[in-house]
Amino acid sequence: MHFIIRPAMPQDLIHIQKIYNHEVSQGLANWNDQPFDLEHFHNWFIQLNEQQFPLFVIEDMTQQTIAGYADYSSFRKIAGFRHTVEHSVFIDPHYARLGLGLRLLEHLIAHAKTQQLHVMVAAIDHENVGSIKLHEKLGFKHTGYLPQVGQKFNQWRDLVLMQLMLSDESNS
Secondary structure (H helix, E strand, O other), X not given: OOEEEEEOOHHHHHHHHHHHHHHHHHOOOOOOOOOOOHHHHHHHHHHHHHOOOOEEXXXXXXXXXXXXEEEEEEOOXXXXXOOEEEEEEEEOHHHOOXXXXXXXXXXXXXXXXXXXXXXXXXXXXXXOHHHHHHHHHOOOEEEEEEEEEEEEOOEEEEEEEEEEEOOOOOOO
16 A cells, blocks of 8 residues: 555545544544534635645545545644644554554644644643554643543543643743
């Protein structure tokens, strides 16, 4: 298999929708409980572009299909947080455990650094050990633990907060 990472295009959104909605119905990587229609993803794509935030896909060139995607956007919609972003990485389950999440996250981090961003935040379900270990591998530090802040599959979920310092700037 041969994979490339590239900016997402509108025709990729149907694949992104499929990957995301699978996670809605089967996984814990997001806590939405209703699938999103294609119009939602078109609007999201437009918003990301308007705000100059990236959306990347990793494409299986052999099968000519999207194996996963990653984005980042505002951590909070308050001016003081403008140098901090929160990211998402989703992989089609057929492509799990191939290192594609690592490749996408490395690409996102490199992109964020070119944009002079300061911090990248990850908010991860406490049982998503694979994602937590991936983030640790890339230098993310544990910065918070929020018990029972969300629900999925009729269970209260705990949230692990991690962050990566993207720049060497500090107040010292």
